[in-house]
Amino acid sequence: MVDRGEAKGRALARGVLGRRLRALAPVVIPVLLAIADAMLVNGLELDLEVGVSMLAAAALMLRRRFPLLVFLFTLPGLYIGYIWFAPMIGLYTLAVRRPGRARLGLCAVLLITAHFFPYPLSDFVLTDYRENTQVLIDASVTSAAPIALGLLVRTRQELASRIEDLTRSRRREHRLLADRVKTTERARLAREMHDVVAHQVSLISLQAGAVQVSTEDAAARAGATSIRELSVRTLEELRHMVGVLRADGGEAAEADGLAPQPDLEELPRLIEMSALDVTYEGGVVAGASGTKTVERAAFRTVQEALTNIRKHAPGARVRVRVDPVDPGDAVDAVRGGGSGRAGSSARAGSSARGEGAGGTGRAEGCRAAHGLRVEIRNGPPDATATVPALPGGGHGLVGLRERAQSLGGTLEARHTSDGGFVVRAEFPYGAG
Numbered sequence: 001m002v003d004r005g006e007a008k009g010r011a012l013a014r015g016v017l018g019r020r021l022r023a024l025a026p027v028v029i030p031v032l033l034a035i036a037d038a039m040l041v042n043g044l045e046l047d048l049e050v051g052v053s054m055l056a057a058a059a060l061m062l063r064r065r066f067p068l069l070v071f072l073f074t075l076p077g078l079y080i081g082y083i084w085f086a087p088m089i090g091l092y093t094l095a096v097r098r099p100g101r102a103r104l105g106l107c108a109v110l111l112i113t114a115h116f117f118p119y120p121l122s123d124f125v126l127t128d129y130r131e132n133t134q135v136l137i138d139a140s141v142t143s144a145a146p147i148a149l150g151l152l153v154r155t156r157q158e159l160a161s162r163i164e165d166l167t168r169s170r171r172r173e174h175r176l177l178a179d180r181v182k183t184t185e186r187a188r189l190a191r192e193m194h195d196v197v198a199h200q201v202s203l204i205s206l207q208a209g210a211v212q213v214s215t216e217d218a219a220a221r222a223g224a225t226s227i228r229e230l231s232v233r234t235l236e237e238l239r240h241m242v243g244v245l246r247a248d249g250g251e252a253a254e255a256d257g258l259a260p261q262p263d264l265e266e267l268p269r270l271i272e273m274s275a276l277d278v279t280y281e282g283g284v285v286a287g288a289s290g291t292k293t294v295e296r297a298a299f300r301t302v303q304e305a306l307t308n309i310r311k312h313a314p315g316a317r318v319r320v321r322v323d324p325v326d327p328g329d330a331v332d333a334v335r336g337g338g339s340g341r342a343g344s345s346a347r348a349g350s351s352a353r354g355e356g357a358g359g360t361g362r363a364e365g366c367r368a369a370h371g372l373r374v375e376i377r378n379g380p381p382d383a384t385a386t387v388p389a390l391p392g393g394g395h396g397l398v399g400l401r402e403r404a405q406s407l408g409g410t411l412e413a414r415h416t417s418d419g420g421f422v423v424r425a426e427f428p429y430g431a432g
Contacts, residue, residue, distance in 0.1 A: 011105045030060050042080050044379040046060040067094040071107055080113040089310035095150025096157075116223035138311040166208045183413055190242045197238055205231035226273055263295035264322065267302060274306045275347055276318050283323040292428045297403055298322060298374045301411070303421045304375035315382025316420065325426055371409065371428040380419035400425065 038053030045146040056077030071090035076089045091107055116132075116139045118124055125391040126132075208227035216219055262270070264282070271278045302320055309318055397413050400423075403412040418421055 027061060027064075030085070030089045031057055034060055034089065036082050036087040038081060039078070042285065043052075049081040053077045053083045055087070056081070056083060056086040060086060063093040064097065065092055067097045068103070068107075072110075075110060075114045078111065079117070080119050081317060082119075084142060088142060091143065092146035092150040094152050099151060099154055104147055110149060111143040112136070112139040123175040124286075138272045159375075160243060199234060201231050201234050201238070227274075230273060241250070243340055247310045262299045263292055267299055267320075267322070270299070270303060270306070271320060274308060274310070276309060278306070278317075278318040278320055281319065281323075283321070287426065291429065294372055294407065294429060297407055297409075297427055298425070300403065301374050301400055301423065301425045302376055304400055307398060309376075309378050309421075313378050313381035313421065315385030316378040318376065318378045321373075321377075323373045325373045346380070371426055373423065373424070373426045377416070377422040377426045378420045397423070409410055 034057030035054065038050060038057055042049040042053055044050075055075040059070045059073040067090065071087065071094050074090045076088040077083045091111060094107060095104055116135055205228050208224040208231065212221050212224035212228065215224070267282070268280060271280050302322075306320075307316070308317060397411075401413075402412045404425050404427060407423060407427050411423070411425040413421070413423045
């Protein structure tokens, strides 16, 4: 029971009521102390002393907003009602909020004066040196103590603020240092990758060139030529990626044009060099609409899908389709519904007719398109084909999905009912 009550008390203290009490306490407590001081000194009879003392106590409610005016308003209470708390609290607040030397010195003199001279002034006896000295010392301490405490509190607040600024600055320096270390490490890894991979690919290209020169078999010579061309393309892309890694930002490096990037114009050549049974159905004119970023993403999607087919489904028949996506059927296309595929076929037919008429209709359709859809579908693998022992990390489709999402698109990869596989991606043209 006691534990439950304590838990409720802590919850109440941390709740809305607790926050309100913590906000009201600095305002209400000084007023209550000043009222208690006035009652103890002047009693409960309503007279001039009690009136000015109560007004001085009530004025403390505005001490944070008008510290100088509130302090001046409490001086009559000190002079007439002989109260101490209200003027001392007012002077403390003034030292915290408005710590000007001239202002604090003048207010200290006013408090000493109001405290030193009696009310009425005719009761003052100049020749009573001993009592006047004691009162003057008392008045000086009464004015110096709140000023010293207020300046101490203000100095502490400024020190805390300075420490917080230094902490933020230190964290920012740590982040900058960490970014610099990462940039340096990235450049080092880029150099190592370039040295190792470029050397190996260069050896492959040299060996292929030797086979191309020495062999008399036409098929072997054609294969060696393809290997050399792939090696050259690999070296070009490697140089581009090394430049991106060594630059401070990937976008800036890409904008500088470190190497020409593939787009839809390179797609037929990629399919031709894939050594797969691929049927390509292209319904988009490369560069007619959209952006290079979208076309590059479509190219990489097809490239990764064909690589996975060579690894996991050798000998399978492949169909690659690239179509514009109209706003009306974008959702159906992403979901892979039958109507979406039918619509794609219809658009492919209309595109072919438009091309026969001069290509004008297809270009206009691309310009009005909502986005770009890429579909790579393969059938079941050939049971007689040898599965190549190619390494794989299992991150290709994950990277493609992240690329599509970063461009505002979608990517779907799933098995089909006939034992094949389909990869379907959609990219909006406004993403690049």
